[in-house]
Amino acid sequence: MKVYRLRIAVQFVCFILLVYGGLFLIDLGSRLPTFSCAYMDDRGGGCFFIGFQHMLNRPLGEFLGDAGIRLLKAVGIFALWAIVLNKAWCGWVCPFGFLQDMMTKLRTFIGVDVSRFAWMTRTRYRSVKYILLVLMILIPLGMANSVFGLPTLPRDWSVAFCQICPARLILPIFNGDFSQIYVDFSGSVRLILTSLGVILTGLFFTTAFVKRRFLCSYCPMLAALSLFDKIGLTSLKKNGQRCTRCGNCSRACPMEIREIEEEKTLTNLVTQDCTLCLRCVEVCPEDKALQATFCGVPIFTASQEGFLKRQGLPGENKTEKEI
């Protein structure tokens, strides 16, 4: 089985479902841990972040009442989704991730070489997504609450993350809506936020020709899903005893995760940047060295035979003709 092709097919179906699902009366709720942007008119489900930011914009005292219950309910639904599929939301469902993969396809088609960041550079900027996540929580709280007597943040900070999110500008285009590509001149905060959104959108188009899934490395959704790495039902496991450190996995990984090659003792390999695309399992030539599991049950296991088959090479016991 070529997982890469299967993944593209699943991503395509999810893209149609999330971007055009509304046209078929499909509604998967508004707590999805993926960028099914709420600014799309015909969406089949909504991104968790926009509602999350709205819900946090309340005085702290109100969290003791219904606001708190609603927040807990929303976070609970998000956690449930995250526990079931774990980071597969990013690798298999996210419409924005799918677009980035398509841009990579385009780059390959044109014949532009991919660049790789130095490991130090990657490590240095890894924390950006966590900083964005923390800001996403603090800004709405700061709008409704005064800290140490300081004035509250102006309302221009409302849904600040959505203002800078490139998915807000790009995904509605697939509904025929170009109106999100704008710069807001109503105030300095809005001007900065919407300009940042435009800049990040520009980077979406250009960085696709430099690196695979560039923006995912800084995505706060990935950071939020990372909180459920260890308890997720979908998991990626490694048997260090069988690994020969050939490096196929880290080279194939769109997120350029080096731990997958280097780690010998850790069994759960869903690291903070992993999107569970299973590309590493697909290219691993060692029997049972890498394994994707759901509730502990293997769903896709690396094997020498499978590797050779996918590469179009003859296996140990098979002739070229049989393949």
Add this chain to the structure above:
Amino acid sequence: MRLKAFAFFLIVGCMPVGAQSREMGQAAVTGDIPMWIESMSWDEIRAQRAKMKAAMEASGKREENRSSEWKGRDQAGSAKKGNEKKRKTSSYMRRTYYIRSGAFPMLSGGIMSMKSDGMGHVSMKHVAKPQSNDHERMSHGAVDHGAMSVSGRLESGRPQTSMNNTVLWVTFPDTTVKAHKPKQRGKTSTVSFPSGDGGWYRLFAYNDLGVRDGTWVQLMSHGAVFAHGDEPDERKQDAPTGPGLFEGRPILEIERLCHDHDACYRAHTGHRLHVRANFKGNKLVNTPVTLTTGQGWSQSKRTDANGEAVFTLIKEDFPDEIDTRKSEMYLLTLEHVVEEMGMLGDEHFHNQRYVATYPLKVYPSRLDWESQTVGFYSLGGVVLVAAGAIAVRRRRRRLQA
């Protein structure tokens, strides 16, 4: 390929952005606006809370009031007479209880404020300037032209409004319909209801003023509030009966026709407002519907053969500074007189007069402060600069190698 993409963005960026329509001219200010429903913003609620807190501290009755607050909430379901008596000692305290309860039993979008003028004809100008935030705002809003007249008794601070017979019907997102009896608190009558589910809460207020000068006057107002959150899966089919309703629907109805959610979620200047007039379930043909703006401009249109009328929401205020959240109250008014004699209790009437209103907040058009052209050019610029930077960097590396 990249050049094609740049060209695409440049072409799209040059597309003209639609101009705002300004087709409505100045018309005569219509007469009285009898009753309307208005949502209370969070800022207003917070302001009232702060005011309440200050009042309680001043009176030193914090504890006593807190207990009445809890008892007051009970009253919504099953009131105890003793508690009622206690609350009657101070109307201000009763009002504060109501707002305070908003923090606990989940009123995330369901606090409504209803105001009535009691059908008088005295101009607002003759009335002492109101003190509360509500009324200050109202004096700049849709009611600044005689609508707030309350038979000249507002100076006492306790208007003699005829709100005793008012009922508010609330259609919840699961289409359950419930009646609420507003409580009058000084100048304002309030009603609260929990709004746990997300979706549209449609409101219909009915006020039977009885027979006046041989005319049976019935006032009604419509409104809608959208609460964010998960919408209920089940829909219940309620066909309630009660005052103001005819076969489960308002007797005189201004039905707002929404072609999509956004059209009704927030009205902006330049948008079209599409309404239908219904009377006892039938469309009202060739009947004038009047749209009055916050500054007093108005336009009347007659309904077509389908009972529908379309207005364009004009922009009438040109502030120096952009305030995207500034809104003005616009009001739709529909009046229908039925020449029919009858008896209401002991009183004869020669005809029946129905007056319906539909208030809506109108926000400035996004085109006032957003530029898509700049957005497209900026995006194209970013792509060009970033692509250039990447190309130069790669070239340097190649040369170094």
